[in-house]
């Protein structure tokens with residue numbers, strides 16, 4: 303089960319953005335830029351930026367998330383969002399002994415499909431362990447012959463072995479990451495990944511990320527989510543056709 307945590311974020315994110323926006327339009331010095339910035343004025347600056355599409359001041363607020371219990375499949379999708387920073391648990395350095403995996407709900411719901419899936423995971427684990435053992439033996443012998451001591455050879459051989467053995471691991475394999483997005487990049491991420499067209503796993507994660515940032519910056523993320531919250535659906539023939547349901551859903555998690 304995916305777990306998303308908001309680890310850190312720019313303090314007073316909406317105020318920082320309002321200061322950046324005010325700087326663009328006022329002769330005030332940096333020293334005085336925050337003077338008189340009441341909560342109402344901050345909200346009004348943030349709204350104004352969204353309304354006129356002036357998005358660069360929004361880049362000054364960043365949000366760092368911990369995401370765990372997700373598949374390598376999700377990892378491939380989320381890291382396509384280039385305007386973000388990622389640190390991901392490495393399969394080169396961390397041995398996947400008894401690897402965890404994500405079972406897609408549609409597979410989970412059909413007993414026969416679930417049994418097939420679990421059997422594939424068990425088999426993958428066995429192949430991984432067998433490959434690790436075979437590769438480790440070869441590397442260790444070579445390292446011992448090259449003069450390495452037993453402990454060093456064992457440790458290095460294990461690392462070299464898992465580097466290649468991991469190629470047999472499935473997309474379902476569990477992973478964890480820390481990622482940092484600025485708010486502008488999050489707007490784009492939520493537009494793509496909160497949409498019903500996104501795959502269920504990244505959509506669940508994106509919705510949870512949106513819920514977390516709305517708690518700390520409600521004005522900033524008020525209109526965030528799939529494009530149909532703000533106007534017509536942009537998916538053309540691929541539209542889910544459920545705009546009203548989608549709007550109701552996002553209203554429940556704090557959308558306007």
Ligand SMILES: Cc1cc2nc3c(=O)[nH]c(=O)nc-3n(C[C@H](O)[C@H](O)[C@H](O)COP(=O)(O)OP(=O)(O)OC[C@H]3O[C@@H](n4cnc5c(N)ncnc54)[C@H](O)[C@@H]3O)c2cc1C
Nearest residue numbers: 379381382383384385386487490491494495497499500501
């Ligand atoms: C439903 C769905 C299906 C998808 N299917 C596929 C698929 O079949 N195959 C596939 O490969 N991908 C697929 N993708 C991934 C998609 O094409 C994007 O790579 C991904 O959503 C990241 O979006 P982005 O580029 O806007 O994000 P970011 O990389 O965060 O970029 C943000 C914005 O910065 C600008 N930008 C960034 N880099 C450049 C650049 N080099 N040049 C110009 N502007 C740039 C763009 O305006 C971009 O929107 C799919 C995504 C979704 C949501």
